[in-house]
Amino acid sequence: MNRFVIGFFAALLLLGGIWLFINNKNEEAELQANSSMIQQQIQQVGKLIVTEAYYSQVFTYKNSQKLFLNLVSADKKALIVAKAKATVEYDLRQMETEIDPENRTVRIVKIPDPVVNVYPEFDYYDVSQDFLNQFEGKDYNKIKSSITDQFRKKIDESGLKDDAQDRLMSELLNIFILTKSLEWTLVYNEKVIENEEQLIGSTR
Structure with a gap:
């Protein structure tokens, strides 16, 4: 009888050990699979987001120089039609993340700042200049710099x-939705992200 009881409990312990081993293996496999899915989603998000707009405006440039003890005025002026393509870029390839499978946590460590680019084009009309005050390279550089600043x-x-911020958010929401569905935690700025509104607020 004692041998039967001992054998019975030994079998239970063995079966329990096998069950725990298999369960742990399954859990490890699940964590590994989830980590791979999250990593893949982050790689898909890691791209260059470009938002474009086009602007145009007419400017007038005037410059006057007094010569010969202010007795003579030498003038130059031009009408400039300026067009510009502007882009706001988020290079999410520079985004830094950390995946912690043990704690089922994804940390967004860094989101790159937006980069604003302006690509202006200029057409000059009604250009007039006196012999003693003609257009030079520094004039065109000054015009370009001034107009570019106004476009900015x-x-x-x-x-x-x-x-551009909205497009950034749509990409980050893909990570949030996936982590939420896998019952993982998303952390940004040392804060646990519980909902979409919180994620939006933390990135503004």
């Missing part, structure tokens, strides 16, 4: 950056 102000006042 237009970009800041427009919704282009907001549009």
Whole structure:
């Protein structure tokens, strides 16, 4: 009888050990599979997001120099039609993340700042210049710099950056949705992201 009881419990312990071993293996395999899915999603997100807009404006450039003890005025002026392509870029290939399978956590360590590019083109009309005050390279550089700065102000006042932010959010939401569905935790700025609104607020 004692041998039977001992054998019975020994068999239970053996079966329990086998079950725990298989269960742990299954859990490890699941964690590995989930980690791979998340890593794949992050790689898909890791791309260059470009939002474009086009601007145009007419500018007038004038310059006057007083010569010969201010007795003579030498003038130059031009009408400039400026067009510009503007882009706001998020290079998510530079995004830094950490995956912690043991704690089922994904940390977004760094999101790159947006880069604003302006590509202006200029057409000059009604150019007039006196012999003693003619257009030079420094004039064209000054015009280009001034107009580019004005286009940048237009970009800041427009919704282009907001549009780029929305596109960024749509990519980050893919990571959040996947981690949520796998019952993992997404962390950004040392905060656990519980919902979409919290993610949006943390990136603005």
